[in-house]
Amino acid sequence: MKPTKPITLIAVLLFQSLLLVAQDARLQIDLTKNVNEIQPTMYGIFFEDINFAADGGLYAEMVKNRSFEFTIAPFMGWHQPKTNRYSLNEKSGMASVVKHKEGSGNKNFCRVTINDASGYELINEGFRGMGIKENAVYNVYLSALNKSGNISEITLQLITKNGDVLGETKIETSSANWKDYQAQITVSKTEEEAQLKLTFKGTGVIDLDMISMFPVDTWKGREKGLRKDLVQLLYDLKPGFLRFPGGCVVEGRTLERRYQWKKTVGDVEDRELLVNRWNTEFSHKAAPDYYQSFGIGFYEYFQLSEDLGAEPLPILGCGMACQFNTGELAPLEELDPYVQDAIDLIEFANGDATTTWGKLRTDMGHPEPFNLKYVGIGNEQWGPDYIDRYKIFAEKIKAQHPEIIIVSGSGPFPDGEQFEYGWKELKKLDAEIVDEHYYRPPQWFLENAGRYDDYDRNGPKVFAGEYAAHPKGVSDGNTENNWEAALSEAAFMTGLERNADVVVMTSYAPLMAHINAFQWAPDMIWFNNLESYGTANYQVQKLYSNNAGTHTVSLTQNGKNVIGSDGLYASAVKDVSTKTLIIKIANTSKSNKSLSFSVNGASLKRNATITTIENTDLKAYNDFDNPEKVSPKSSNIKVKRKAINVQIPQQSFSVVKIKI
Numbered sequence: 001m002k003p004t005k006p007i008t009l010i011a012v013l014l015f016q017s018l019l020l021v022a023q024d025a026r027l028q029i030d031l032t033k034n035v036n037e038i039q040p041t042m043y044g045i046f047f048e049d050i051n052f053a054a055d056g057g058l059y060a061e062m063v064k065n066r067s068f069e070f071t072i073a074p075f076m077g078w079h080q081p082k083t084n085r086y087s088l089n090e091k092s093g094m095a096s097v098v099k100h101k102e103g104s105g106n107k108n109f110c111r112v113t114i115n116d117a118s119g120y121e122l123i124n125e126g127f128r129g130m131g132i133k134e135n136a137v138y139n140v141y142l143s144a145l146n147k148s149g150n151i152s153e154i155t156l157q158l159i160t161k162n163g164d165v166l167g168e169t170k171i172e173t174s175s176a177n178w179k180d181y182q183a184q185i186t187v188s189k190t191e192e193e194a195q196l197k198l199t200f201k202g203t204g205v206i207d208l209d210m211i212s213m214f215p216v217d218t219w220k221g222r223e224k225g226l227r228k229d230l231v232q233l234l235y236d237l238k239p240g241f242l243r244f245p246g247g248c249v250v251e252g253r254t255l256e257r258r259y260q261w262k263k264t265v266g267d268v269e270d271r272e273l274l275v276n277r278w279n280t281e282f283s284h285k286a287a288p289d290y291y292q293s294f295g296i297g298f299y300e301y302f303q304l305s306e307d308l309g310a311e312p313l314p315i316l317g318c319g320m321a322c323q324f325n326t327g328e329l330a331p332l333e334e335l336d337p338y339v340q341d342a343i344d345l346i347e348f349a350n351g352d353a354t355t356t357w358g359k360l361r362t363d364m365g366h367p368e369p370f371n372l373k374y375v376g377i378g379n380e381q382w383g384p385d386y387i388d389r390y391k392i393f394a395e396k397i398k399a400q401h402p403e404i405i406i407v408s409g410s411g412p413f414p415d416g417e418q419f420e421y422g423w424k425e426l427k428k429l430d431a432e433i434v435d436e437h438y439y440r441p442p443q444w445f446l447e448n449a450g451r452y453d454d455y456d457r458n459g460p461k462v463f464a465g466e467y468a469a470h471p472k473g474v475s476d477g478n479t480e481n482n483w484e485a486a487l488s489e490a491a492f493m494t495g496l497e498r499n500a501d502v503v504v505m506t507s508y509a510p511l512m513a514h515i516n517a518f519q520w521a522p523d524m525i526w527f528n529n530l531e532s533y534g535t536a537n538y539q540v541q542k543l544y545s546n547n548a549g550t551h552t553v554s555l556t557q558n559g560k561n562v563i564g565s566d567g568l569y570a571s572a573v574k575d576v577s578t579k580t581l582i583i584k585i586a587n588t589s590k591s592n593k594s595l596s597f598s599v600n601g602a603s604l605k606r607n608a609t610i611t612t613i614e615n616t617d618l619k620a621y622n623d624f625d626n627p628e629k630v631s632p633k634s635s636n637i638k639v640k641r642k643a644i645n646v647q648i649p650q651q652s653f654s655v656v657k658i659k660i
């Protein structure tokens, strides 16, 4: 081989790699310009009980229909021996649902007649099964009343679909009055779709209610609490606020089926269950077994906000059922109870123990106020009917609580007649914060990264309350959370950040989805009965919220904001408490870029870090087998006192942090 050959090869490779690096872009950062405060609420989370996010998800209850209250089919989720598809095997025994307490949240119980204990079993299927882990301990609870006969013991077993027993416990029953029992099961083997089986000793009749099972290991170890892995994912986002309980569940398909916070507080077993409005909303994803037990009610939402260090942001119905369904209206002259609910909620959150609702909060275990500062009126209502109702709510709430900031809405779409009308009227009414929703294709997000640059600085502030890039449609599940969508959101969010003087709250939506029980996709977090992971979109949100900064600063290219020229989107903030300059760069192009930033207004320390999410495959997405396929990697870089040079890969999102 001639000695010149390797040299030629190296030269060619060098030339090729130079070609891959597109022409330098020179950008300018000025820490003395465009300096606006970024609200601590800038990046928050939107929680709605959609996709089994609460029951079957965050709420760690594993028994579905634990108190036999499912209104359409009170025995749903439970199984007992049958001789064929249509008839029960009554020779061994039979269970039936009995209505006992009208007017209470817990109306029904289950009456079990045992004729031959050896042939009878009562099985709960869980929420698409029950996820149980090897060596983990589970608390089981039930209420029982021995009505007649000699039933002396109930055996509770965790079984596989094939009937293999993975753990069991026994409860002795003898009381002729309702009595609560509790026991523990330790599990011998991990199983994603276990079931809970009850068998009986003796014959006779026994009444059962509130048959319930929770892992001992919940978030903060709270008994009957929340799923630890899911709350941890939320906690890691460091959210500035928690919006709850939705979403459309706020409104209900009819007014009767709206979310009423007063029915979600107090003793859990007395909370009146409601059919979840998402149960059959989408025929391709019907979930007739989807109910709201309100195990997570308003107390738990406030408590979760506190745990996360997030401002609570309850959204309340305004006397309008979902306009995509019935659009039923409470007449204006009958709006008082709805407004009163809002005023009472402020008392529940902030009042002391001498007030009615403050006392309830105290009795529930939280004497300190929850420091509620925001209330949202209506979810995504539109038109004059909304404005008429908003006006009444705003006047009455402000009259009693001028300190509360009211969030209003501009409808379900980011533009169009309804949106324009809503904004025009809300401006006239001096609304404080207006909620905007946009579920749009990734391209829309790229094209709208400058959306807020020209917003009126003297009008209401903006809450980007529900948004997500939708590559296709809801039925594709977790593949919808691909890198194309997440990168387009990252690019768009440079515009949210740059305009933090007018955009004061933002939240991706929806937050969570059960892989076997979802109605809507994409979603930020996916889970099954055992595991959970953050999507590419989650990783983008986390990079923003963990690097939010305290003030915007100017970042331009030739005097213009960086919005898509050559596929680049960028913004910068400083954090005055940590003395850090933070630059966000989305490169949506298919070429690597060598960028140089000149910095005015501060001198830079030598060492900096760059954290990058990249993937050349825009269809790439995280899943249970590869939960970190699209996730950030960090490295150190050196910078000059007044300049930063960084190599930005194609189709990537980066956060550069430098001490100043």
Ligand code: AHR
Residues within 6 Å of the ligand: 048, 050, 246, 247, 248, 249, 379, 380, 412, 437, 466, 509, 510, 520
């Ligand atoms: O996030 C899913 C739904 O989208 C919300 O419930 C609703 O507000 C919006 O239409």
